[in-house]
């Protein structure tokens with residue numbers, strides 16, 4: 001009897017430890033980049049010029065999540081790159097629009113999720129698909145593979161977004177050109193393409209396995 005009673009506190013301690021585990025916590029921290037009239041106007045112009053959509057607000061109707069890595073080593077530097085409304089010196093992109101690149105979400109190496117823009121505010125992160133795609137950037141790159149904590153955070157964030165919006169597709173940025181022959185593709189210039197390798201098949205396969213119960217649509221074959 002004494003032994004049995006002695007076990008009870010440790011059982012509760014275990015329960016407490018599990019319920020307080022940081023891995024089980026889902027939290028989004030707002031860390032807004034500059035959204036001013038210049039960025040709004042450039043976004044509306046991008047929607048018109050590149051996607052062929054005449055809109056009075058720079059908003060999107062999310063049907064897709066595009067997962068990226070930053071190729072930048074810290075949240076702070078990434079924030080500083082995305083924060084200005086206009087691009088500085090990226091000749092491969094300025095011809096198409098002077099609107100700066102950004103994403104709605106940014107996930108740090110430890111799985112901390114930052115929201116840089118509201119879910120349905122336009123962000124320039126994927127050619128041809130920005131008008132329907134929420135972008136998730138992850139701190140990492142070719143020489144800095146994404147972490148287990150980031151995998152979990154992406155999973156939780158996408159589950160959260162899927163509950164709010166009719167998300168059909170979750171794709172890696174490296175897969176975006178597979179949508180060129182679908183009716184979702186909206187880019188006026190057939191020559192405006194950039195080759196992307198982020199975040200790669202390995203991470204996307206792991207993420208898709210975690211999200212298999214969501215019955216997302218497969219990436220179309222080219």
Ligand SMILES: [Zn+2]
Nearest residue numbers: 068069173198
């Ligand atoms: Zn990317």
